[in-house]
Amino acid sequence: MGENFVVETNNLNLWYDDNHALIDINMKIKRNNVTALIGPSGCGKSTLIRCFNRMNDVIDGCKVKGEVIFNGKNIYGSSADPVGIRKKIGMVFQKPNPFPKSIFENIAYGPKVAGVREKKKLNEIVEKSIKDAALWDEVKDRLSESAMGLSGGQQQRLCIARALAIEPEVILMDEPCSALDPIATGKIEDLINELEKKYTVIIVTHNMQQAARVSDFTGFMYLGKLIEFGETQQIFESPNEELTERYITGRFG
Amino acid sequence: MGENMSEKFHKELRELKENLMKMANLSKEMLHKSVKALKEQDVELAEWVLSNKSHVAEWDAKIEEDAFLLITLHQPMAKDMRTLACALKMITYLARIGRYGKDIAAIVKELADKPHIAKLVSIPQMEQMVCSMIDDALKAYEEWDIKYIENFKERDDEVDALRYSIFRECLTYMMEDQKNITRCINYIIIARYLERCADHACKMAEKIHYMITGEHIDIDDKIPSK
Secondary structure: OOOOOEEEEEEEEEEOOEEEEEEEEEEEEOOOOOEEEEOOOOOHHHHHHHHHOOHHOOOEEEEEEEEEOOOOOOOOOOOOOOHHHHHEEEEOOOOOOOOOOOOHHHHHHHHEEEEOOOOHHHHHHHHHHHHHOOOOHHHHHOOOOHHHHHHHHHHHHHHHHHHHHHOOOOOOOOOOOOOOOOOHHHHHHHHHHOOOOOOOOEEEEHHHHHHHHOOEEEEEEEEOEEEEEHHHHHHHOOOOHHHHHHHHEEEEO | OOHHHHHHHHHHHHHHHHHHHHHHHHHHHHHHHHHHHHHOOOOHHHHHHHHHHHHHHHHHHHHHHHHHHHHHHHOOOOHHHHHHHHHHHHHHHHHHHHHHHHHHHHHHHHHHOOOOOOHHHHHHHHHHHHHHHHHHHHHHHHHOOHHHHOOHHHHHHHHHHHHHHHHHHHHHHHHHHHHHHHHHHHHHHHHHHHHHHHHHHHHHHOOOOOHHHHOOOEEEEOOOOO
């Protein structure tokens, strides 16, 4: 596997009991790029993104076949360690879900669990993570206040900072802006553009314009299959597949 | 409930394409009739062409406004985006073609007093070639089929060659008799207008090719075969 690709799936299939939710997914995610997954509701894009850090493990009746290769190793292999994988592949969800603790503690929580005890080191991590999430100027004077007092957009950036604190390589975002207003959405999109310098971002979005704006590569999924995957400009300007064409021009879905 | 947003958008996009065809037919008619008026020294027909100048400008403004509105409200993608991008470029070329018709019509009166030299040299022939290019570009647009524009490079070369031959021929007439100069210079100018119209037909063909295939081409270079 070339080192340009950080995640790669080989004939990935997934079932929720009898429901075949992902069918023969083959894709390669390029390092330090933003990859977007689009498709109608229920097409499997959130299921796919959750395969990348084994978040589906906790769902009853979920069965996975095929491989997800992360840095050369199959994360569904017998020796794989899901907790270790989730440290390297962080996740941000649709609704911001900060811990009911202070802003500082939200960020310091992950590193503490990972064994960082030294106060100075923790301070450094907190400052760096919040700066990387473009939130520092807004919260630097109230780090000890509750995270629940932040606005929705700030909470979402806090969740991104929290994911960054454990120094992941990949950040998965499942509809990160769907609960935010246009201004907060704009800030998250700016942030995604910044993040790709250091991280690989995989984002699921319902908003095609958002996918077009923020991503370098786009995958279109339909009924559990990856119909088309390619450079974002090509997908939105002249897709190869009729199904993609029909979806992005609003003729179905 | 009536139609959904997507249906509404596609209906309005179809209407925009229909309006563009109306504008295209008017522009082409203006060019065609201006040369007909010139040939038959029909001042009345030339007046008809002149009177339509503002109509072309109105179509240009209306279609542009409609296209901007559709983009603003619907952020079209793929085929729909390419259709609108193509329309926005085409209206500029079509407006110019109509305006060249108007420019030719404006000369008709001046040249109506005496018979034409050498039956208007090859101008009518040139007009036929140019209008057939415009026709084929519009067919490609309407029928979503690039077969009509595949030989545009060769056709454009032919038009260019004809313009040069008109220029050489007119030089001869001007050297023969100074009284021919005004008339012949006008012929040369008209041949130049027609050549520009063929260029606009080529530019339209390039945009139509992009609309249909998503691929940019340069007709000055070549049109890749299918």
